[in-house]
Amino acid sequence: MIGADEVRQIQSAARFGSTRAQVLLGQICVDGNGVPQSRTEGRRWFQKAADAGSAEGINMVGRCHEFGWGGPVDLAAAAACYRMAAERGFAWAQFNLASLLHDGKGVPRDRREACFWFVRAARQxxxxxxxxxxxxxxxxxxxxxxxxxxxxxxxxxxxxxxxxxxxxxxxxxxxxxxxxxxxxxxxxxxxxxxxxxxxxxxxxxxxxxxxxxxxxxxxxxxxxxxxxxxxxxxxxxxxx
Incomplete structure (x- = not known):
């Protein structure tokens, strides 16, 4: 469980525009770790980071779409977010996009492209x-x-x-x-x-x-x- 002082520091940094803090705060809200659980609030912070151009934030908005955090499940939208962040070089997004391509979830199954993105992520x-x-x-x-x-x-x-x-x-x-x-x-x-x-x-x-x-x-x-x-x-x- 994250401490109250650390939560306040992350909240302060998020409000001042730190995209990393916004992603961390979004995850804290999704998990209910040190704050009341609210996936809607978590998604709001992920979206703020994404809107500021954070590849990590874009990836986490994809996670919201994939798992229905703060809204309906939308695998096609998840794949689109992952692709945007993957093309910016974010390894987790490359892995997440590859996983959807491998399984054919939200996108046509394409194991050749999946392998391409798995390799890109693994090289990082x-x-x-x-x-x-x-x-x-x-x-x-x-x-x-x-x-x-x-x-x-x-x-x-x-x-x-x-x-x-x-x-x-x-x-x-x-x-x-x-x-x-x-x-x-x-x-x-x-x-x-x-x-x-x-x-x-x-x-x-x-x-x-x-x-x-x-x-x-x-x-x-x-x-x-x-x-x-x-x-x-x-x-x-x-x-x-």
């Missing part, structure tokens, strides 16, 4: 984009399957702090017989995850013949049931 150090590129090379969604290239992308995602990338790197290490480093990355993935991720991996690990992996499966199931947050599961304001 965006760990989640790197993880998606690992999937592209592992699954052969656009280019021929390449486990070696998938491994490298997952490694970049893992080192960048993405828990899904850490889990995928652990999978590759375990399959290659590198059990101890695999368990290190798996531990980081589980402890840094979120409930949806824990529910996803728990059944994959719980029935594994390796007892250490079974324990992580039980740990994931326990965390998912309790609704607790892992050590690093709180995303930055633009996180998906």
């Amino acid at each position: 150090g965006h760990a989640k984009a790197a993880n998606m590129l690992g999937h592209y090379r592992e699954e052969g969604w656009l280019h021929p399957r390449s486990p070696a290239k998938a491994w490298r992308w997952y490694g970049r995602a893992a080192k960048g702090g993405d828990f899904r990338g850490q889990f995928n790197l652990a999978r590759f290490l375990f399959a290659a017989g590198q059990r101890e480093p695999a368990l290190i990355w798996l531990d980081r993935a589980v402890e840094g995850g979120i409930p949806d991720f824990w529910r996803e991996i728990a059944p994959l690990l719980a029935g594994h013949p390796d007892p250490a992996l079974r324990r992580y499966g039980e740990r994931a199931r326990t965390l998912a049931s309790s609704g607790s947050a892992g050590a690093s599961s709180q995303p930055p304001p633009n996180a998906r």
Whole structure:
């Protein structure tokens, strides 16, 4: 929970025109973190930042359209916002646009263009984009399957702090017989995850013949049931 003094400082900076503070205040309002929750108010602050030309603010208006914060869900409008911010070089917008293109949400499915934007984001150090590129090379969604290239992308995602990338790197290490480093990355993935991720991996690990992996499966199931947050599961304001 953010402190009252910090909230007042952010509010003051936002009123004086700091677009970064406006985005932060918008997220605080959306989350109800230190202030009464109001997604309408959050959206208003995101829009102020966007109107001032902030790519981060434009991206967050896209999030409002995508998730219905302060208004109806409009995936086409979300994609348009993400594209505008992505073209200005904002990595989170590049990732968000790529995700919609990959799934065909609000825009026609176009995995070639999705891959283009994932690469642009990953080159800026965006760990989640790197993880998606690992999937592209592992699954052969656009280019021929390449486990070696998938491994490298997952490694970049893992080192960048993405828990899904850490889990995928652990999978590759375990399959290659590198059990101890695999368990290190798996531990980081589980402890840094979120409930949806824990529910996803728990059944994959719980029935594994390796007892250490079974324990992580039980740990994931326990965390998912309790609704607790892992050590690093709180995303930055633009996180998906």
